[in-house]
Amino acid sequence: MSRSMTFANRYQEHLCASLLSLLLLTGCGPATVxxxxxxxxPLIEPLPLTLGVWYGxxxxxxxxxxxSKTRGQSSWVVKTGQAQIxxxxxxxxxxxxxxxxxxxxxxxxxxxxxxxxxxVPHVSQLQYTIPKHTQVKVxxxxxxxxxxxLTPDAQPVAEWDMSSYGKTPTAFLQSDQEAVxxxxxxxxxxxxxxxxxxxxxxxxxxxxxxxxxxxxxGSSP
Amino acid sequence: xxxxxxxILTLTTACLLSGCVTSTVDEMIYNEPVxxxxxxxxVILGRRHSSNYETEPDFVLCVGEHITSYDNSxxxxxxxxxxxxxxxxxxxxTAPLHPEGLEQLVLQEPVARKIxxxxxxxxxxxxxxxxxxxxxxxxACSLGGCFGFGTWAHDANYEATIWDFSDRAAVGHISTSxxxxxxxxxxxxxxxxxxxxxxxxxxxxxxxxxxxxxSEY
Numbered sequence: 001m002s003r004s005m006t007f008a009n010r011y012q013e014h015l016c017a018s019l020l021s022l023l024l025l026t027g028c029g030p031a032t033v034x035x036x037x038x039x040x041x042p043l044i045e046p047l048p049l050t051l052g053v054w055y056g057x058x059x060x061x062x063x064x065x066x067x068s069k070t071r072g073q074s075s076w077v078v079k080t081g082q083a084q085i086x087x088x089x090x091x092x093x094x095x096x097x098x099x100x101x102x103x104x105x106x107x108x109x110x111x112x113x114x115x116x117x118x119x120v121p122h123v124s125q126l127q128y129t130i131p132k133h134t135q136v137k138v139x140x141x142x143x144x145x146x147x148x149x150l151t152p153d154a155q156p157v158a159e160w161d162m163s164s165y166g167k168t169p170t171a172f173l174q175s176d177q178e179a180v181x182x183x184x185x186x187x188x189x190x191x192x193x194x195x196x197x198x199x200x201x202x203x204x205x206x207x208x209x210x211x212x213x214x215x216x217x218g219s220s221p
Numbered sequence: 222x223x224x225x226x227x228x229i230l231t232l233t234t235a236c237l238l239s240g241c242v243t244s245t246v247d248e249m250i251y252n253e254p255v256x257x258x259x260x261x262x263x264v265i266l267g268r269r270h271s272s273n274y275e276t277e278p279d280f281v282l283c284v285g286e287h288i289t290s291y292d293n294s295x296x297x298x299x300x301x302x303x304x305x306x307x308x309x310x311x312x313x314x315t316a317p318l319h320p321e322g323l324e325q326l327v328l329q330e331p332v333a334r335k336i337x338x339x340x341x342x343x344x345x346x347x348x349x350x351x352x353x354x355x356x357x358x359x360x361a362c363s364l365g366g367c368f369g370f371g372t373w374a375h376d377a378n379y380e381a382t383i384w385d386f387s388d389r390a391a392v393g394h395i396s397t398s399x400x401x402x403x404x405x406x407x408x409x410x411x412x413x414x415x416x417x418x419x420x421x422x423x424x425x426x427x428x429x430x431x432x433x434x435x436s437e438y
Binding site: 044138186190194 | 269307309310313329332335350
């Protein structure tokens with residue numbers, strides 16, 4: 001009787017210790033946000049071009065990790081890769097008449113048949129703020145992109161940077177993670193809006209469009 | 222004397238139970254439709270380009286619902302539905318800041334077609350926010366319950382600007398401000414007495430917009 005009691009007590013102690021450790025470990029882990037959202041197609045006249053797109057692993061699996069600097073703050077992991085792919089696929093399908101997704105990275109000198117150009121997007125920077133950091137009641141996300149536009153045989157046509165910004169106010173019963181997700185979705189929408197409205201105004205791209213016999217709003221007649 | 226005391230007591234109780242709110246509404250309308258907006262539709266959008274505040278989507282929704290609840294013949298297009306349908310032209314980065322900007326927008330054929338499909342006649346921009354402006358008091362909670370008293374204030378300031386889509390012109394401005402004090406006494410159980418500041422501002426703007434848009438008001 002006493003042996004079984006001892007065993008039961010020990011079992012309970014182990015169980016409690018395990019649960020407590022699990023609870024503590026969970027509490028200490030970084031706050032993770034896998035960005036999820038729905039993105040509308042753009043309402044614009046598509047450019048009569050076939051664009052090849054290559055999403056490198058750095059882009060397709062993009063995530064941002066911010067380690068906490070103080071004990072009171074938690075570390076953050078913001079995974080945007082999946083949402084980036086969804087947003088850019090939807091956007092580019094509306095900006096260009098046809099989009100071809102490349103299976104491998106473009107190699108200089110190797111021609112990709114059936115495309116007028118190849119776009120390679122990169123996320124070069126991501127920053128975020130939450131009210132705990134700034135005392136301002138908004139969650140914010142900044143993203144900086146770098147785009148490469150290449151010829152079908154992967155020779156550079158243009159390379160440019162583009163920024164995007166998204167914010168969302170604090171809301172009742174909204175967790176930090178939900179608010180950061182919403183701010184990231186806003187930043188992605190902003191990136192799409194920025195790209196769709198400025199792409200044809202970039203000088204080397206205007207020259208490229210002229211070479212393709214494409215006249216677009218904002219490009220030279 | 223007894224009647225006056227009873228009235229004061231009733232008003233004080235009512236005020237305490239709902240929190241006290243004071244509000245003012247100013248309007249300046251230039252070109253009101255004579256017989257309402259008829260078959261046309263209207264969209265109410267929140268301004269989101271300021272860095273330190275955002276017009277709350279809940280407030281935009283509240284104003285739209287206020288209008289349709291009093292006159293269901295008015296078609297109010299949902300904010301998200303509209304900005305999704307016209308993406309990317311009404312994002313914070315790209316949304317026109319002046320009615321003249323609409324001219325540029327309709328030069329885009331798909332945009333002009335979509336707006337014609339929606340029968341859009343008026344765009345109403347709401348700009349502002351509700352802020353908590355201060356608090357005092359203290360409360361202590363233990364297993365036996367909570368004891369103490371807390372109070373805080375909210376200030377709401379909003380401006381509505383009405384754009385006539387056909388004329389590409391601003392045809393009215395409505396501004397409202399509301400402020401109120403909320404209380405939370407706690408004797409074992411905390412009892413929040415929240416002042417409906419944002420709701421009062423919503424009703425103020427909604428009533429004025431209803432007068433503008435509806436033939437029945």
